[in-house]
Amino acid sequence: MGNNDVVIIGAGHNSLVAAGYLAKAGRRVVVLEKSSVVGGTATTDETFPGFKISPVADTAGYLSDEVKTDLKLDSQVEIIPLDPIASSPEPDGTHLAIWRDTARTVKEIERFSPADAAKYPLFVERMTKIAGVIEGLLKLTPMDLPSVGLADIRAALGLAGPVLKLGRKNINELLRLLPTPVEDLLNEWFESDVLKGALAASAVKDVTWGPQETGTTFTFIYNWALSDTGLFRSASLVKGGIGELTKAMAETARGFGAQIRTDVEVKSIDVERGKVTGVTLANGESIQAGTVVSGASPRTTFLELLDARYLDTSFVRHVHNIKYRGSASRMHFALSGLPEFPSLAGAETDGYLRGPIQIAPSINYLQRAFDHTKYGRVASAPYLDIVIPTVADPSLAPSGKHIMSVTVKYTPYALRDGDWAAKGPEIAKLVVDTIAEYAPNFPGLIIDQMLLTPVDLETVYDLPEGNVNHGEMTLDQFFHMRPIPGYARYRTPVEGMYLCGPGCHPGGGVTGLPGQNAAREILKDAK
Amino acid sequence: MPRQTPFHSRTNALCESQNWVEWSGYFSAQTYEMDHIHEYNAIRLGAGLFDVSPLFKYFIRGRDAVALMNRVITRDASKCGVGQIFYTAWCDDEGKIIDDGTVARLGEDSFRMTAATPTLCWLEDNAFGMDVEIEEVTDAYGALALQGPTSRDILQQLTDTDLSSLKYFRMLETKLAGAPVNISRTGYTGDLGYEIFAEPDQCEGIWDALIETGAAYKLLPAGMTALDMVRIEAGMLLLDADFHSASTAMFEVEKTSPYELGLGWMVNLKKDHFVGQEALRRENARGPATCTVGLEIDVLALEKVFVQNSMPLQLPYQSWVDELPVYSDSDQRDHIGRATSGTWSPVMKKYPVIGRVKPQYAKIGTRVYVEQTVEARRYAVPATVVKMPFFDPPRKRE
Numbered sequence: 001m002g003n004n005d006v007v008i009i010g011a012g013h014n015s016l017v018a019a020g021y022l023a024k025a026g027r028r029v030v031v032l033e034k035s036s037v038v039g040g041t042a043t044t045d046e047t048f049p050g051f052k053i054s055p056v057a058d059t060a061g062y063l064s065d066e067v068k069t070d071l072k073l074d075s076q077v078e079i080i081p082l083d084p085i086a087s088s089p090e091p092d093g094t095h096l097a098i099w100r101d102t103a104r105t106v107k108e109i110e111r112f113s114p115a116d117a118a119k120y121p122l123f124v125e126r127m128t129k130i131a132g133v134i135e136g137l138l139k140l141t142p143m144d145l146p147s148v149g150l151a152d153i154r155a156a157l158g159l160a161g162p163v164l165k166l167g168r169k170n171i172n173e174l175l176r177l178l179p180t181p182v183e184d185l186l187n188e189w190f191e192s193d194v195l196k197g198a199l200a201a202s203a204v205k206d207v208t209w210g211p212q213e214t215g216t217t218f219t220f221i222y223n224w225a226l227s228d229t230g231l232f233r234s235a236s237l238v239k240g241g242i243g244e245l246t247k248a249m250a251e252t253a254r255g256f257g258a259q260i261r262t263d264v265e266v267k268s269i270d271v272e273r274g275k276v277t278g279v280t281l282a283n284g285e286s287i288q289a290g291t292v293v294s295g296a297s298p299r300t301t302f303l304e305l306l307d308a309r310y311l312d313t314s315f316v317r318h319v320h321n322i323k324y325r326g327s328a329s330r331m332h333f334a335l336s337g338l339p340e341f342p343s344l345a346g347a348e349t350d351g352y353l354r355g356p357i358q359i360a361p362s363i364n365y366l367q368r369a370f371d372h373t374k375y376g377r378v379a380s381a382p383y384l385d386i387v388i389p390t391v392a393d394p395s396l397a398p399s400g401k402h403i404m405s406v407t408v409k410y411t412p413y414a415l416r417d418g419d420w421a422a423k424g425p426e427i428a429k430l431v432v433d434t435i436a437e438y439a440p441n442f443p444g445l446i447i448d449q450m451l452l453t454p455v456d457l458e459t460v461y462d463l464p465e466g467n468v469n470h471g472e473m474t475l476d477q478f479f480h481m482r483p484i485p486g487y488a489r490y491r492t493p494v495e496g497m498y499l500c501g502p503g504c505h506p507g508g509g510v511t512g513l514p515g516q517n518a519a520r521e522i523l524k525d526a527k
Numbered sequence: 528m529p530r531q532t533p534f535h536s537r538t539n540a541l542c543e544s545q546n547w548v549e550w551s552g553y554f555s556a557q558t559y560e561m562d563h564i565h566e567y568n569a570i571r572l573g574a575g576l577f578d579v580s581p582l583f584k585y586f587i588r589g590r591d592a593v594a595l596m597n598r599v600i601t602r603d604a605s606k607c608g609v610g611q612i613f614y615t616a617w618c619d620d621e622g623k624i625i626d627d628g629t630v631a632r633l634g635e636d637s638f639r640m641t642a643a644t645p646t647l648c649w650l651e652d653n654a655f656g657m658d659v660e661i662e663e664v665t666d667a668y669g670a671l672a673l674q675g676p677t678s679r680d681i682l683q684q685l686t687d688t689d690l691s692s693l694k695y696f697r698m699l700e701t702k703l704a705g706a707p708v709n710i711s712r713t714g715y716t717g718d719l720g721y722e723i724f725a726e727p728d729q730c731e732g733i734w735d736a737l738i739e740t741g742a743a744y745k746l747l748p749a750g751m752t753a754l755d756m757v758r759i760e761a762g763m764l765l766l767d768a769d770f771h772s773a774s775t776a777m778f779e780v781e782k783t784s785p786y787e788l789g790l791g792w793m794v795n796l797k798k799d800h801f802v803g804q805e806a807l808r809r810e811n812a813r814g815p816a817t818c819t820v821g822l823e824i825d826v827l828a829l830e831k832v833f834v835q836n837s838m839p840l841q842l843p844y845q846s847w848v849d850e851l852p853v854y855s856d857s858d859q860r861d862h863i864g865r866a867t868s869g870t871w872s873p874v875m876k877k878y879p880v881i882g883r884v885k886p887q888y889a890k891i892g893t894r895v896y897v898e899q900t901v902e903a904r905r906y907a908v909p910a911t912v913v914k915m916p917f918f919d920p921p922r923k924r925e
Contacts, residue, residue, distance in 0.1 A: 274805065310655040310800050312620035316655050468685050 007279050007289040009266050012040025013296035016249035017515030018500040020071045023256035025523050031260040038250045040259060040508050041461050041468060044241025048334040048448040051403050052396045054242040055452060056330060056461060056468060057510050058387060058405055061234020062226040067512035076248035080392050082235035084355040088198040089343040089438045091361055095302060096194050097352055100229055113192040123189050127224055128175050134164055135225035138506035141517050142480040142488040182216040183363050189499040193362040201360035202233035205385055207473050208327040210370030211363045215475040226511055235355050237389050241396060269305045276496040291522060295501040297470035298322055298483040300462055315493055318484040322343060323477060326371050326454040326466030329408040331431050332447040339439035340401055354391045359384035359434060369410055376416025380425060381411045382434055406431060413454035413465040427451060469508025470501050479505060490518040498522055528889045529554045532580035533669035533730035548751060549582040556750040560668050563845060566753035570716055571874045573745020574675035576737055577754060583645055588637040591657035597636055598653050600630060601785055603798040607632045612696045612711055615793050616785045622806030623773035623782035626743035626766060629713060631698055643766045669730035674720030676922055677744035682721060685742045695924045717761020719922040721918040756870045759879060762821055762915030764788060768848040769867040769881050788813035817864060818889035821915035824878040824897060828909045837901045840880060846870035853882055854896040857907045863888050866897050879917040
């Protein structure tokens, strides 16, 4: 193989997006995937026979429209929008649902606070404006601070429009808000605990923070910027499961000429005199390439695949210090019927169960759940994010039966007492009991269940410390600081070696953006 | 309050001056007598005994010990034979010097490293992914330096091992007055001399034996004042005097590379990757920005300055550490560098100074001007670039 060939490590969705763009541009690309299927954390399988579950990622609502179009994904997969985008059953038997339609949501909020209901439309308008600016930033390659180049300025000019539209007052507001706790933001607007809990939950779903921690307004706005709902969280499924999306990405890449090999484990990235020369596989085979792109996490890439002794000390120290500290478990159930949430009375007919269900009755509830994590303990009353995908897509399970997928927070990777091997059954029971508090018939419906703890996520999916985003999505690990300061432009200290995974800007979620941005920079360097 | 070294009961009893300084958190004698000159003379004419226990000491052991040493230091550790010692520098990623010290190869896969500054964290940072064990042993060993022309004779009285076979920068394990010790032929005086490492409970006995035996060989316990004079004569650089560590420098301009410090000979660009190698490769190609030089002040010219002021010549009675401007001209218009330490050398009857100047002024024989202050007025006194070490007796290596 000649020097122009590109090896991409891993076939997660960002790798596949990068492969698609690079192959489309005429590069000869080979993707090497350790497992027997493509998709990385965005796969769908039949862990329970007859039931198709998406073990890690399940929402396609953050996928970039541009990626969708460029890689012709629209014609290959069917995206099912969910509505409501979140419903919160409350311990007292009431419930709140947030709908895509603001007017419909206002009516829901009125049951809790007429004042909040009156303010909600303005809140949506203001946040949408601010999120628009962040969205622009997320799609750019981060600037090389402090030495910003002309090209950066030219690229950033595209942002001038949304920023100017924001107005001086809102720019100040944006800068003031980003580092604040989401609780402070919501307290400035609303009085209802139920509403604030429902909104705050999405801000902490993908980070190990509670809503009272600094910077959670940033994650709140980040979700808003990328979501397909125009609101604070995404709510979409891929028909047949998220695995259909990554399969389609692989097909597109193949169509452009990329070669995708599964069951191929990369053992090391080979470097000579500071330049990448290719990779060596676990079976001893070497593949030469002038460009190697890693979809693996920065930790795996630099500290395991590369020989750390060829990297600068300060670089290794920075990579070593990236915060991962995952705290989410994933739990899946095969159910014989639909659970009944009395608080979502008439739920089935009203379609409440069609969207995500949040067990997050208040900000205090979320914060208390997080507080346990600070001390290495599992939350005694966990925050759960529940999706019953079979309501919107019955094809996923045998007729009349259902699947339930739950994100469980907080279950810290680093336990103070005990180890994860013994903790699993305890957490499984906690999840079942918690759901049963809101849906008493739930335990009787369970045909089968499966729990993925942070340690399982680490071992099965190569997610350091069980963090699905290859590094905490906190403000201090974002933009020009993701994965580490000085290396946020997908390039690495090794010439010809790039990163394309969610450890890079703009982070995790099935967005396709790290892969797209990385491919753009790789092609730039080839010129 | 500083801590006491394993020799403290003995050094304290002998320290008439009670002139203590703090050295890396330990009590260290500045002088033993009220005046340092006897101690200085002992080092050059007999032997001086220094308590150098505060040196930071590390053991590096394991399958990747050579790899770690090679990643950290600028010399090729694989070329250091068992029983051999390297004087070496280590640099940061930008090729700027962090510290210098010795690396002694104890076995195929084990080293002992000494450093002026705490280095454990740096070693650990660089050992990522390596099969190696790093242990700080600063407190686990007391250390003495026995330096001067009679040092070998003194030691030989106390051991059965034939010390005449112990070559410069080599070491051996033996017994000294019955106590197990590691003796290396190294030092910071540029003279014949040895460094002795022993476990703390052996230290007092070793000290007593050396003092007792040394009495017939003009041995005196010596402090830091005398040591600083002889290290300048030996052209040896002092951290925070002649250079600053890149890890504590406040400004970029304070950082220096081994090339700038005249330590280019210890930078091995051909070996496998080490920290700072790329930066040093680039610097080697373009040449260093400054060069460390030995300067000899023209004492007769200096005397004229004193005479102009109706004063007799005054020479520094002990060493100084400063940043004195160095000029290419007597008008003090063209600033070309700095003088960082100097001393009157009683044994050489000369005034050697260590400094750093622009490369075009580093050639031996170049005339430069060093600022000297007399009666609160600054003068540019002529000095000549000379070879370092200033004092280099053959007995150092013989």
